[in-house]
Amino acid sequence: RLAVAMATRTGASADSLLLGANADPADASAGSAAGGAGAPADWPQLVEAAGLSGMLRQFALNCVPGSFEADVLHLRIDPAAADRRTRQVEERLAQALSRHLRRDIRVVFDVTPAGIATPARQRALAEQDRVTAASAAFADDPAVKGLRERFGGQIDGASIKPGN
DSSP: OOOHHHHHHTTOOHHHHHHOTTOOGGGGGGOOTTSSTTOOSOHHHHHHHTTOOHHHHHHHTTEEEEEEETTEEEEEEOGGGGGGOOHHHHHHHHHHHHHHHTSOOEEEEEEOOTTOOOHHHHHHHHHHHHHHHHHHHHHHOHHHHHHHHHHTOOOOGGGOOOOO
16 A cells, blocks of 8 residues: 555545555445545544644544545544544644645544544554553563562552653
């Protein structure tokens, strides 16, 4: 799959940007990696390529695309981020995506049940997994075990941070 930014530079259609570089818009009814018919194939990549930053970027990464049909992009919002949704954020997101795709689109937002796999949630879960793995590795370290046994120490799990 080509990068969204690369597809834009090469003059690819907006449909191929949203459906994936090798996708056929006629196949949109079959669904995409995002799970909805005609949904953007790589939402985080599209957010990056559109140059979103700051609060607008964070809001976008707390959404997942549902579908994109007839220039209407349906985004599903994580309920935990719904309080960041304002008219200004909605308008700025629609404008930025329209500018990037070089066509006017409309964005429709739907608040979904908790637990939706947004890019922001996936990143947080990956970080949590890294912390858990670092904590387990620290606790299993022979030197740490020896110090705990010798001095009766306890490990403060909150103080353990994974390395890069």
